[in-house]
Amino acid sequence: MTMSRRTLMTALLGTVAAGGALALLRGMTSPADAAPAVTVWKAASCGCCGGWVDHMRNAGFPVTVHVVDDVDPVKARLGVPERLQSCHTAEVDGYVLEGHVPADSVARLLRERPAAKGLAVPGMPQGSPGMETGAKDPYQVVLFGGSAGMRVYETR
Template sequence: MNLKTTSLLVSGSLLLGATAAQAGLPDEATMYKNPQCGCCNEYARHLEEQGVDVTIVDDAELGEIKQRAGVPHGLGSCHTIGIGEYWIEGHVPMEAITKLFEDQPDIDGIGLAGMPIGTPGMPGPQQEPYEVYSFTDQEDEPFMTLEP
């Protein structure tokens, strides 16, 4: 390999690395939750295991946070997380969060309604598909389905 080819390969690798870093998870998040909710704390620990430093706020008015985030009525969960430019509602598995930050769609965030068994922070094995939705201005659309 000649010097010019080597330089091009190194430059290309650096460019690809920069693109991957931009698409990666942010290193900080803020979780808004009820102070008595233990599963939320487990979800925060899960994010921290992925390298995300989580600040927990357990004295906020969750209804106001969810409305500000654009979470559709009736599709809420026990916690709401601000991470990067997005909101994450509930116990969304990392596969969906990774896709969100890779694709970077023009939405407010993604969510998983309720507290499904087997999701990060919730004990037990996954028993049914997880229907992750995207949302913008209190309107939802399917984002992805995660099969057991």
């Protein structure tokens, strides 16, 4: 079988392209490998907390869940202000997460590394991660514990 110059060049370029793509894929890490671990404290009776945990895992965060009888002592130990409290509390890479904080807000927090204690979504707003009921209420993601006190980090 005689191979034309064009066929040979096409085959060679295809091989080089496939090898380059494979090299790129080998150098990539999965989001779960790159994302820091999230530790969550929640009550056994809270179903929406499980929805938030699923949301974080789907975003690539490895999550460990501690089911406790009372989450309030955890909130107190981590310094979550009463007016920002929600149903579950978490820690990630030195920050506190209170309530239904979206995973992309957490990713932004970890990228920007502001001098703060963490992020909170006070209450349990409809439409926030874990609270998807079909309704969507506007809500705020609050940065707290920094020198500026509390401030709106994002409005959703």
